[in-house]
Amino acid sequence: MNMQGRCDALAAVILARCKLLGAKIAAAESLTGGLLADAFVRVPGASAVFLGSAVTYDIAAKASMLGVDAELLRLEGAVHPEVARQMAQATADLYRQPGYDAVIGLSTTGVAGPGPDGDKPAGLVYIGLALPAAFSASGQPQIVVRELHCRGSREEVRRQSVLRVLEGLSELTVNSQE
Numbered sequence: 628m629n630m631q632g633r634c635d636a637l638a639a640v641i642l643a644r645c646k647l648l649g650a651k652i653a654a655a656e657s658l659t660g661g662l663l664a665d666a667f668v669r670v671p672g673a674s675a676v677f678l679g680s681a682v683t684y685d686i687a688a689k690a691s692m693l694g695v696d697a698e699l700l701r702l703e704g705a706v707h708p709e710v711a712r713q714m715a716q717a718t719a720d721l722y723r724q725p726g727y728d729a730v731i732g733l734s735t736t737g738v739a740g741p742g743p744d745g746d747k748p749a750g751l752v753y754i755g756l757a758l759p760a761a762f763s764a765s766g767q768p769q770i771v772v773r774e775l776h777c778r779g780s781r782e783e784v785r786r787q788s789v790l791r792v793l794e795g796l797s798e799l800t801v802n803s804q805e
Contacts, residue, residue: 637793650729653722654680655714657736693717715755732757750777
């Protein structure tokens, strides 16, 4: 199965499982620029679970729209694990509302390429997954941040990032609830 097929299959399973559990999904995207949202909305009926995606490609947008620590962004740039963590948590908080208490927040930030961004190489990506208490073995909310080293063209790095978010979410939600 090609990468798009794998993304479609994972997204469908994740959406079905979250619907059963009453969970919602929201995203904050940087390097993926809407591709993560597309992975979900490609699935018929996604609106029952997927709330939306904030594309905060610009570093200032991460601070102003999501509340990512501006000093962290100034010192470290957007490609940093703490930025991914804050983006995931912020998007879960942004989309949480009465009736939507179990919101999973996802984030992507990184260097798609073709070249490096300062001292950060092309293909360096951080993904964040903010999980509500219902998905945690401890019964407490948790945020998982993963560092990726993707290879290929700019488009391949972006698509690999989406696939890794879906795989991580599948691992942490679908597989942990069986």
